[in-house]
Amino acid sequence: LPFLIGWSKEMCHGGSAQNSRAPAVSMLIYVILSSISLLTMVMNLMIIISISHFKKLHSPTNSLLLSLAVSDFIVGFLLVFQIILIDGCWFLGDIMCGVYFVLDYIFTSASIGTMVLISVDRYVAVCYPLHYPIKVTQYRVQVCVFLCWTICAFFHCMLLMDSIQQPGLYNTCVGECVVIIDFFGGIADVVCSFVAPVTVIVVLYVRIFVVAVSQAHAMRSQVKGAIGQGFVQRVAAKKSEMKAAKALGVVVLVFLMCVCPYYCVTLESGDAVVSASAAAFVMCLFYVNSFLNPLIYAFFYPWFRNCMKCIVTFQILKPGSSDANMG
Template sequence: LINSFIIESELCFPHLNSSCRKNSRAPAVSMLIYVILSSMSLLTMVMNLMIIISISHFKKLHSPTNSLLLSLAVSDFLVGFLLVFQIILIDGCWFLGDIMCGIYFVLDYIFTAASIGTMVLISVDRYVAVCYPLHYPIKVTQYRVQVCVFLCWTISVFFHCMLLMDNIQQPGLYNTCVGECVVIIDFFGGIADVVCSFIAPVTVIVVLYVRIFVVAVSQARAMRSQVKGAIGQGFVQRVAAKKSEMKAAKALGVVVLVFLMCVCPYFCVTLESGDAVISASAAAFVMCLFYVNSFLNPLIYAFFYPWFRNCMKCIVTFQILKPGSSDANMG
């Protein structure tokens, strides 16, 4: 759609014969693209920053599940920041130098992998909560979740730094002209990346959520059959607890579904390329689609979670600055 508005080609660096060519568009079209992407970048960072502040500040939100949401919000916030660099690439020109190009792609790979890893952890968390509710408080503790999140980010950083080592050591090695931003991953590295960052995590997520759905349906039927003849405060509390877990599983299931819809095209393009060559300008659409996911997650939280809406209100009205606000109940 964007390319249909291209009217002519110009050099990224007019004074260099070896310069890449850029895609020139009508001023109105260029302004529209920049406004939309800039607004999305700003809103993504602001909304996810609110989630980070909310979960970090309010003590009653310090739960294992919310720790995972915090990790996801951090990665989404950083993705929103990277969208600024994607805006620079809209015209197919990179003006920040080869070193910044390598750093940009390394960070993009790391944040993507960290997001996918966090999604896997969220799926495991909901699986244990729904399928093994009695064991959940013992198996899923705050400390264990924090260790898992730390390992997720550490592995993402190590794996992709090794994967892109050639591009880090020799920035711009694979550029064909001045103003291009390209990284190349060898065949086996590309296969490893697709398997570890896409196929394996997505398989785990889908299998776990299918299992969650089956168990949720069976538990809902059991509750309906028992509630008719059951009385007592204890039973009511157990039913309320199960409904709460189901609601959380449903909300996070929507997050996972939206995530898969946004990230799958990126890896499909990688698989189709065969040689695992990712050009910044050629991959602009699928990368922006992944960035859209980081923008949508806070909106999903706002729709499903009352605590997030309450926290946003508290932050916007500066109630968060009052003494003792960290002990407030945002549920």
Template sequence: MKTVDEAELCFPQLLNTSCRKTMLSPSVSLVIHLTLSSISLLTVFSNLLVIISIYHFKRLHSPTNILLLSLAVSDCLVGFLISFQIVLIDGCWYLGDIMCALYVVLDYAITAASIGTMVLISVDRYVAICYPLHYSSKVTTERVKMCVSLCWMIAFLCHSLLLKDSLQKPGRYNSCFGECVVVLDYVGGIVDLLISFIGPVAAILILYVRVFVVAVSQARAMQTHLAAVSLQGSVKITAKKSEIKAAVILGVVVVVFLICTCPYFCVILMAEDAAVNASSVTFLLFYFNSTLNPLIYALFYPWFRKSVKLILTLQILKSDSSDTIVM
């Protein structure tokens, strides 16, 4: 029979080197398990709906939606990463040092890819609102696909290099068995903050301030001339309104993203060292953003609601369903 001390250890057989568990009551542990499991399933399922919608329906293959597809892929992967947080509920990491290193690298890379995609979304809206006559020639589907691919490759390459010590020698920073800790050196931490937070957030804020200044001026101009426009002018105004509406919706996505992301990076900025414990609660707030994005799409995008209805009723299995008009 186990002693009290053994019951509190992650690995009782390693009495002197094992980490201690975070002791939770059965009811609290059950609630946390159910909550995280629900969030994980909801995140994966809802983002899969976004991915299937944009990938399947040809009418949705626009540059802006390609960016939303990239964001949905990162959000879906985050849903899978939440399952690792479920493993860590009792404060113990049971999957080994190699999996710990891979998990943290994936977390960093997916975070960077998400933020990079947010920057691309901001650039897309900036060009659409500030240079509408040049948008179709400057922002093409092929160019956006190339930018998204580069964003993901750079995110994985940079963080593989920044965390190469942990990848080469997994578990080197653990103080006991059952811990999952990765450490960035001082220079690596500064570089990560610059490329994953400070630089992208500054770019997003600058671009969106410019977008909304121009959008407000365009909205006022439309109201002023609304009564004296021809049919052709009405079409142009409707197009402008559509672009402004898209900018507002994606602005909501960006604001929610920043609200959920900033606390994590603020904790890193204020930390005494660059150690990252995989059980950090600040990860959870960032993860929760991935659950919110599809809900924002469902609230604001009629095409997403229509696509979901077609997917859930299995209408997409029809041979000509990809040509369905959902916009």
């Protein structure tokens, strides 16, 4: 992407941005970003362990959360390499440079693709609740997740084929880490990785919001004259679906807030060189989304808090712990 190319060249030819900062400021930046990277990996690892270990959490929606946690965990790991690029040149070699960018593109796009699948899942659950158990099954969700990851890997490997076949092809000096995507490839990447997914997510959640409001009004009007355990159970189930839609809606909103600046800078920069600090900010904001997702789960989902407590206290190691009810 153009602004990333300009950023890399600026650091290599124009000198490290660290020279213009006080050592204490640079150290603070490193500590903060390193802490975010570590916490991102730890929190998402807890989600991975929780959903994988506890059998009662094996649901289609949680399978999508598991896919998102896996991609976020790897994105948190890749943030370490982004920290290297903030204040200095790349010193891990041309092959690692190519590997880093390929993995970065694949896993960030897989995270975006999973967001789309989550939106579809909530759309069906809220708008077509009677058809949800039939249309959204564990097997179908696993197939969709597999296709999402496969398509992301294939698309970005084709997009970065030159950097894969000839690492360091576009470098102009020692210590530079550059990948170049042609104009049409860049347009395809922006459309497939940003415009199309964001459009689908926004349209689906607008529809979910409209349906949720209408259903809330309907439940309030019916609850006065309705009695019976069956009705109460239906209302409780509907409230549970609404709560899940609200929680995942916050996840999607935070995702849009973190991702949009990255692509806005990309689209506006063209061939211009963007300052290292601006590029660093939007890139780190992009990565911070993977750190925020587990915090949202901890706030909205009691099962995640219970799982964290079980993991931290090592109760997960007890025999039969996988059958425990974490709800």
